[in-house]
Amino acid sequence: MTALTLGEVERRRLSEAEARVDQAKRSSAARQQRTRWTLVAPALIVVGLFGIGPLLIMLLYSFLEPGTYGGVRWEFSTDAYVQFLFERDLFDETKLLFTDSYLLIVGRSILLAFVTTIICLILGYPTAYFMATRPASQRNFWVFLITLPFWTNLLIRTYAMFVILRDDGIINNALLNMGLISSPIPIMFTDYAITIGLLYAFLPLMVLPLYASLEKLDFRLVEAGFDLYASRGSVLRRIIVPLSKPGIVAGCILVFIPAIGAYVTPTLMGGGKQLMIGNLIALQFQGARNWPFGAALALILMLVVLIALLFYTRNATRQQAALHG
Amino acid sequence: MASVAASAPERRRRRFDLRKQPGFGFMAALCLLVLYAPIMVLIAYSFNETRSVSQWQGFSLDWYVKAFANKEIQEAAWNSLQIALVATVIATVCATMAALATTRTRPWRGMTTSYMVVNLPLMVPEIVTAIATLIFFALLYAALGISFGIGNLMIAHAVFCVPFAYLPIRARLEDMDRTLEQAAADLYATPWQTFRRVTLPLMMPGVTAGATLAFVVSFDDFTITLMLAGPGQTTLPIYIWTSLRRGISPEINAMSSILLVISVILVTASFLLGRRRK
Amino acid sequence: MAADDAIETIGLTKVFGQGGDSVRALDDVSLTIRANEFFTLLGPSGCGKTTLLRLVAGFELPTAGDILLEGESVVHLPPNHRPVNTVFQSYALFPHMSVAKNIAFGLEMRGLDRKEVDRTVEEMLTLVKMEAMAGRRPAQLSGGQQQRVALARALANHPKVLLLDEPLSALDLKLRQGMRVELKALQKRTGITFVFVTHDQEEALTMSDRMAVMSNGRVQQLGAALEIYERPVNRFVADFIGDTNFLVAEVSGRSNGLVRCRAAGLEVDATPIGQPSPGQRVTLALRPEKIVLRRGGQQGRVVHAMYIGTDTNYDVELADRTKLNVRVQNALDGGAGYRVGDAVGIEVPPGAARMLED
Numbered sequence: 009m010t011a012l013t014l015g016e017v018e019r020r021r022l023s024e025a026e027a028r029v030d031q032a033k034r035s036s037a038a039r040q041q042r043t044r045w046t047l048v049a050p051a052l053i054v055v056g057l058f059g060i061g062p063l064l065i066m067l068l069y070s071f072l073e074p075g076t077y078g079g080v081r082w083e084f085s086t087d088a089y090v091q092f093l094f095e096r097d098l099f100d101e102t103k104l105l106f107t108d109s110y111l112l113i114v115g116r117s118i119l120l121a122f123v124t125t126i127i128c129l130i131l132g133y134p135t136a137y138f139m140a141t142r143p144a145s146q147r148n149f150w151v152f153l154i155t156l157p158f159w160t161n162l163l164i165r166t167y168a169m170f171v172i173l174r175d176d177g178i179i180n181n182a183l184l185n186m187g188l189i190s191s192p193i194p195i196m197f198t199d200y201a202i203t204i205g206l207l208y209a210f211l212p213l214m215v216l217p218l219y220a221s222l223e224k225l226d227f228r229l230v231e232a233g234f235d236l237y238a239s240r241g242s243v244l245r246r247i248i249v250p251l252s253k254p255g256i257v258a259g260c261i262l263v264f265i266p267a268i269g270a271y272v273t274p275t276l277m278g279g280g281k282q283l284m285i286g287n288l289i290a291l292q293f294q295g296a297r298n299w300p301f302g303a304a305l306a307l308i309l310m311l312v313v314l315i316a317l318l319f320y321t322r323n324a325t326r327q328q329a330a331l332h333g
Numbered sequence: 334m335a336s337v338a339a340s341a342p343e344r345r346r347r348r349f350d351l352r353k354q355p356g357f358g359f360m361a362a363l364c365l366l367v368l369y370a371p372i373m374v375l376i377a378y379s380f381n382e383t384r385s386v387s388q389w390q391g392f393s394l395d396w397y398v399k400a401f402a403n404k405e406i407q408e409a410a411w412n413s414l415q416i417a418l419v420a421t422v423i424a425t426v427c428a429t430m431a432a433l434a435t436t437r438t439r440p441w442r443g444m445t446t447s448y449m450v451v452n453l454p455l456m457v458p459e460i461v462t463a464i465a466t467l468i469f470f471a472l473l474y475a476a477l478g479i480s481f482g483i484g485n486l487m488i489a490h491a492v493f494c495v496p497f498a499y500l501p502i503r504a505r506l507e508d509m510d511r512t513l514e515q516a517a518a519d520l521y522a523t524p525w526q527t528f529r530r531v532t533l534p535l536m537m538p539g540v541t542a543g544a545t546l547a548f549v550v551s552f553d554d555f556t557i558t559l560m561l562a563g564p565g566q567t568t569l570p571i572y573i574w575t576s577l578r579r580g581i582s583p584e585i586n587a588m589s590s591i592l593l594v595i596s597v598i599l600v601t602a603s604f605l606l607g608r609r610r611k
Numbered sequence: 612m613a614a615d616d617a618i619e620t621i622g623l624t625k626v627f628g629q630g631g632d633s634v635r636a637l638d639d640v641s642l643t644i645r646a647n648e649f650f651t652l653l654g655p656s657g658c659g660k661t662t663l664l665r666l667v668a669g670f671e672l673p674t675a676g677d678i679l680l681e682g683e684s685v686v687h688l689p690p691n692h693r694p695v696n697t698v699f700q701s702y703a704l705f706p707h708m709s710v711a712k713n714i715a716f717g718l719e720m721r722g723l724d725r726k727e728v729d730r731t732v733e734e735m736l737t738l739v740k741m742e743a744m745a746g747r748r749p750a751q752l753s754g755g756q757q758q759r760v761a762l763a764r765a766l767a768n769h770p771k772v773l774l775l776d777e778p779l780s781a782l783d784l785k786l787r788q789g790m791r792v793e794l795k796a797l798q799k800r801t802g803i804t805f806v807f808v809t810h811d812q813e814e815a816l817t818m819s820d821r822m823a824v825m826s827n828g829r830v831q832q833l834g835a836a837l838e839i840y841e842r843p844v845n846r847f848v849a850d851f852i853g854d855t856n857f858l859v860a861e862v863s864g865r866s867n868g869l870v871r872c873r874a875a876g877l878e879v880d881a882t883p884i885g886q887p888s889p890g891q892r893v894t895l896a897l898r899p900e901k902i903v904l905r906r907g908g909q910q911g912r913v914v915h916a917m918y919i920g921t922d923t924n925y926d927v928e929l930a931d932r933t934k935l936n937v938r939v940q941n942a943l944d945g946g947a948g949y950r951v952g953d954a955v956g957i958e959v960p961p962g963a964a965r966m967l968e969d
Contacts, residue, residue: 021684022621025677028687033672036689041441047434048447051427051495055450059492062469063457069468079471131367134360141352152604157368159546160596161553163570164589167577168371171378178374211368227352244354269458271556276577286460293464293560303468306461313458515670516703518690520717520768530716534707 063310070303080299088304110288110305117284118312120199121267124206128214128263129256131207136218136255137248140225151219158212166276169208173201173277197279205273210266214259221255222248261320265313285309372593379586396587406588409572416483416558416568417551420490421498424551425544427491428498429536436506454493462493463560470561483566486558490551497550498543501607505539542607549599553592616682617772617804618644618667623676625662625828636662637673638828644772644806645821646681649798651807653815654825655851660808663825664774667806669693681771691720695772696765700780702757704749710760711736711745717768735763738797755786762797772804779814791818812852816840824848844884845968849896856902856935858895858964862887869961876910876930880961884968894967899924899938901963904949908956911935913949923948927955 070088072080093111094104139150157165172178173195180192195201225248233243249256271286280287285305292302380392400406431451435444454462466489474480481488513535517527555570562571569592576585625637637659644650652660665671667678669690678686685693696717704713714735718728736742739759749757758778765773775794779787795818798805809815815822816836823833824847832839832848843849846857860874860881870883874895881895904925914934915926918941925937935957941948949955 018621022677025621025684025686026675028684029672032687032689044434044438044441045443047430048443048451049430051431051451051499052447054423054427054488055453055492055495058466058469058488059454059462060450062465063461065469065472066461066465079475131360131364134354134357135364137354138357138361152601153365154368156597156600157372159549159553159600160372160593161555161570161589163555163574164375164592165372167573167585167589168375172371172374208367208371211364215364230352240354265456266458269460271460271463286458289460289464290560293467299468302464306464309458310461313456317456510701510703512699512701512703513705515690516697516699516705517716517720518670519668519695519697520764521691521720522716523691523720526720531705 066303066306070300070307072300074298074300085300088298088300091298091301092304092308113283113288114285114308114312116199116282117268117286120203120206120284121264121270124203124210124267125214125260125263127203127207128211129260132211132214132218132259133256136215136222139215139219140222147223151216154212154215154219162209162272163276165209166205166273169205170196170276173204196277197281199278199282201277202274202282202284205277206267206270209270209273210263213262213266217258217262218252218255221252221258225251257320257323261316264316268312269309375586376590376593379583379590381583381586396583397591400584400587400591403584405567406569406572406584409567409569412483412566413552413568413570416486416490417548419484419487420494420551421544421548423487423491424494424498424547425540428495428543428547429502429540431495432499432502432506432539433532436503437509437511451499452496455496459556462489463557466492466557467560486561486566486568489557489561490554493554493557494547494551498547501542501546501603502536502539505536505542505607509535538606542603545599545603545606549596549603552599553596615646616643617646617648617680618806619679619682620663620667621677621679623663623666623678624674625659625666625671626674635828637666640676640828640830642823642830642833644804646804647802648820649795649805649807649818651809651815651819651822652825653809653812653822653851654831655810658825659828660810660825661776662828664697664776664806664808667772668695668697668774694770695774696768696770697774697776698758698761698765698778700777702749702761702778704757704760704764706749709746709748710741710752713749713760714764714767716764721768731767735767738766739763754781755790758782758790762794766797766801766803770803772806773798775805775807777808777810779809780811787814794818816852824851826851842882842965843896843967846894846896849965849967854899854936854938856897856899857967858897858933860893860895862889862891862893864889867961870966872964875933877957877959879959879964881964881966882962884966887966895964896967897935897959897964899936900940901960902935902937903958903960904937904939905956905958906949907954909954910957911955913951913953913955916949916951918948925949927957929957 069080071084071086073083073085073087075081090104091110093106095107135154139147139154142150170177174180175192175194175196180189183189184192195204229247229251230243233247238246268284269286270284271290274282274284274287275290278284278287283291285308289302289305289309292298292305296302379396380394381396428451431447435448435451438444470480470485470489509532513531514527517531518524522530553570554568555574558568558571559574562568567575569588573585573588573592576582576588619642621641623637623640624635627634627636640659640663652663654660662671666673666686669685669688669692673686676686677684680693680695705716708716711732714732715728718731723731732745733742736745739762741756741759741763744752744756744760749760752760758781761778778794779790782790791814794805794807807815807818816839819836821833821835822839824831824839826847832844834842839848840852843852843855849855849857858874858877858879860872860879862870862872864871866880868883869880870887870893872879872881872893872895879895879897881893887893900922904927911927911929913925914928915924917924921942922938922940925939927935927937929935937957939948
């Protein structure tokens with residue numbers, strides 16, 4: 009039971025104790041903060057200095073003049089950005105003519121990335137659903153199977169696809185031998201080939217977030233749907249798909265972003281004839297030797313990526329609000 | 334009670350599995366086929382006796398032998414290995430420390446930023462990272478005369494390996510029972526002793542899984558290495574690339590198969606290590 | 612504060628969270644735990660008993676108040692500087708160390724030399740009868756065995772106080788009952804002060820020298836088991852411990868130091884609190900086993916009877932529809948028992964009912 013009154017001595021001792029507690033709390037908090045900053049420091053330095061730093065320098069370079077043999081001349085100029093949309097008239101340096109060649113490339117990249125995303129979604133959603141409805145013991149194994157190709161070398165994987173699809177490749181040879189076609193189908197070096205390559209490269213990135221979302225699905229809601237006379241198709245369309253929307257959005261972003269910035273796939277599968285932004289950028293640092301332009305292009309690519317990411321986070325927060333609001 | 338014998342051919346009642354969607358299993362199988370068929374074909378043809386990569390002639394290990402004997406391949410393999418090892422060590426140390434600071438703790442000022450910085454390399458398309466790093470090291474050399482040689486590649490790899498090492502370590506830490514560390518403190522351990530005797534040993538599987546993943550990612554990297562590598566800094570993927578430009582050859586198939594197998598083994602190991610222990 | 616007090620808390624308060632979301636887990640708790648006693652903190656979940664334990668162990672710092680260990684204030688010290696050890700509810704055995712290593716941990720942390728450590732570990736293993744398991748890992752042990760190791764690990768350090776956070780809750784009934792006896796014996800043997808947290812009143816009643824019944828962050832009553840059971844001070848304690856009937860009664864007078872009340876057609880001489888005046892409405896607590904039933908009376912009617920071996924539980928409806936829970940020992944009744952529908956007379960011996968604080 010509480011003492012009825014604390015004497016003066018006891019009261020003073022109590023406030024001294026409480027002061028010591030406050031001191032302990034403060035020094036512990038300070039120590040914790042110091043430890044935390046020390047712990048993140050290496051990662052921040054490594055990624056900050058050698059990851060973010062280069063990006064900033066790239067930004068800087070996009071406002072410089074190209075050097076004669078690659079590299080840059082240190083003169084401020086917005087030429088790189090201008091070059092993206094305009095080209096100088098051959099006979100009158102001051103006149104600018106609008107050119108759409110680069111825009112076309114950006115457009116193609118966005119289109120191909122978009123188509124890839126859609127196909128990945130169509131292929132990946134049933135797969136993810138199937139995986140999520142396997143017995144719990146099997147699921148990890150499925151995840152492992154689907155993820156494994158993603159961790160292997162992208163160049164090799166794309167090469168493998170290249171070998172299969174080329175004019176002298178397995179598919180064409182098989183079709184020829186079976187007499188179904190009379191001459192090889194020239195898939196290679198077309199936009200179709202690039203799309204197939206992209207799809208092959210990034211399919212696991214669609215399946216995984218979809219699976220994560222579907223695994224958490226409360227199947228009692230599906231039960232309720234059936235209870236209310238819905239068919240399998242309706243249940244799928246009106247219950248399962250809407251509920252897995254976060255996974256769908258995540259998967260689409262995860263495929264779209266690397267797809268739009270792809271380099272290996274369009275190079276191998278497009279043979280240098282069909283350019284995507286990635287090829288165009290790389291070109292500036294190889295043959296074309298226009299570093300500022302390459303930097304500008306990279307920034308434009310980052311812009312597109314940022315817009316996509318913004319779209320994703322806004323969608324995600326809207327989902328949260330809808331669920332908990 | 335109806336006698337069992339009387340109900341003649343027992344009608345098999347198909348249980349209504351509310352989860353089943355028609356055709357989805359087929360799609361999943363198709364997916365797996367699409368994902369694995371090309372790789373399987375490649376590996377199969379690496380054993381092909383003739384030079385052709387599209388017509389099967391007979392089984393042979395010739396190309397593997399040729400590949401192993403090739404001096405350029407040996408050098409490329411050594412470069413790949415060096416870079417991957419150094420990058421893995423740097424990335425794993427950074428990632429482990431960062432994970433300790435950002436997991437199992439109440440949000441602190443700067444935690445979200447740290448988390449975003451650590452995972453930044455995942456958000457940036459590879460080609461952008463590649464040229465940005467190229468520009469960076471070019472500037473470093475032009476302005477300050479500093480170049481680390483193959484160290485440039487090691488650093489660049491370390492940067493994008495950090496998030497790959499970070500994620501498994503973080504997962505493992507979050508799974509860990511916090512009361513264990515309380516128990517250690519209760520038993521007179523200082524914070525450092527608690528870390529060394531309890532936290533670290535229990536965290537190790539995650540660290541190993543993360544390191545393995547980082548190694549695979551570095552070993553397999555192509556785009557960034559391509560942009561950055563100078564003469565004498567060829568890695569295996571770069572070697573395969575340059576060979577490809579010269580034309581398809583079965584040595585490439587053999588090389589590729591070896592790389593594939595290495596990746597598979599390492600990723601399987603990482604996966605098994607990172608598995609939740611009951 | 613007496614010289615042999617192991618723990619004293621003074622005005623201990625702990626608030627979690629801030630502003631509108633804050634939770635007052637402990638509210639101005641001052642109590643004393645004597646040396647060498649088996650002290651229990653009893654209460655429903657959320658009452659603050661675990662918070663109190665954690666504050667004593669040092670895992671949390673209080674919002675206000677002080678904690679004295681053998682007269683010295685330890686409230687600001689981190690847990691590794693307090694001479695107390697804890698047995699956790701989940702045992703918290705280090706999964707990557709053997710049983711022997713687990714037990715040795717605290718000793719190694721304190722820097723004792725190898726021989727001493729080994730000797731103590733062996734001693735502890737014998738104490739909890741786990742000699743054969745020294746090399747095993749915790750995952751290979753059963754729940755009961757893990758618990759013994761947790762005990763041994765804590766006791767190995769000869770702490771001034773041993774804190775036990777619901778250590779028996781994960782065990783099945785037979786094991787739990789066995790462990791109660793063993794724990795009590797262990798406490799007597801080692802002479803260490805045990806502070807035991809539980810929500811199981813039977814555990815508290817059987818094991819404790821003294822116990823504190825807690826609710827809503829406050830100590831409702833502190834005392835020996837008999838005291839708490841026979842003389843609950845308020846409604847919560849009376850309701851939480853055992854079964855109780857609550858009667859609203861009107862004071863009609865005094866008689867022999869007891870207060871005479873009328874409740875639901877019964878005349879009851881109850882133990883008073885303070886000086887109630889005639890006409891005052893009071894709440895009485897009445898234990899079911901203290902009520903005597905008589906055949907042929909008209910004060911109540913049996914509406915439910917449940918036979919439980921040693922006793923029979925009756926629900927008896929009174930004149931004003933109040934239901935009384937009555938427990939009759941079958942042996943005393945000659946086994947005849949009452950049936951549903953029987954009219955019975957109800958007798959409440961003087962002093963059996965107690966007034967409660969409002």
